[in-house]
């Protein structure tokens with residue numbers, strides 16, 4: 001299902017094809033990923049219309065336990081967070097270009113950036129670097 005011009009729901013699903021958290025109904029889950037896709041369109045435009053690849057989208061609690069057990073409340077489990085790679089930009093460059101622009105959570109890792117809309121849940125903006 002196409003969410004926006006350049007982002008498809010398939011890209012947000014986990015390896016098992018799941019995308020709806022147990023505590024959210026399908027309408028809300030869809031609304032959240034549409035909102036995230038719209039903000040990713042803005043990021044894409046801001047980076048000169050470069051392709052953006054989602055490297056990790058939805059995570060079940062079990063996925064999260066396996067991938068990053070240190071984070072108790074992951075936005076990947078709330079349909080509000082993704083890890084991305086932007087073609088032609090290093091994660092450091094993306095972090096610098098978005099830090100004053102992105103409203104939610106923005107993380108810098110060696111291979112990717114984490115972007116989330118935690119502000120949708122009333123949570124404060126966050127920035128972190130894990131290099």
Ligand SMILES: [Zn+2]
Pocket residue numbers: 056076081082083113114115
């Ligand atoms: Zn992430």
